[in-house]
Amino acid sequence: xxxxxxxxxxxxxxxxxxxxxxxxxxxxxxxxxxxxxxxxxxxxxxxxxxxxxxxxxxxxxxxxxxxxxxxxxxxxxxxx
Numbered sequence: 001x002x003x004x005x006x007x008x009x010x011x012x013x014x015x016x017x018x019x020x021x022x023x024x025x026x027x028x029x030x031x032x033x034x035x036x037x038x039x040x041x042x043x044x045x046x047x048x049x050x051x052x053x054x055x056x057x058x059x060x061x062x063x064x065x066x067x068x069x070x071x072x073x074x075x076x077x078x079x080x
Contacts, residue, residue, distance in 0.1 A: 005069045012058045012065070019055040023048060 026048050033040070 001072060002069065005065050005072070009062055009065050009069075012062045016055050016058045016062070019051050019058070023051050023055070026051070 026044060030041075030044055
């Protein structure tokens with residue numbers, strides 16, 4: 001269970017980093033586009049918001065896994 005938590009935490013951390021890179025890329029792209037049509041801006045905004053939500057969800061999952069890991073480590077210490 002500990003290894004599973006570590007692997008899942010690593011996957012979440014990697015996905016969060018990828019999301020941050022994607023958000024930054026989108027922000028740069030938006031800045032480079034300058035004045036574009038409202039449809040394109042709205043689509044980019046929705047993509048950015050979706051990436052931010054996903055990043056937030058991964059952060060929450062990471063926190064939950066960290067809590068569970070600490071609980072399991074404490075339980076293990078009590079048993080030994």
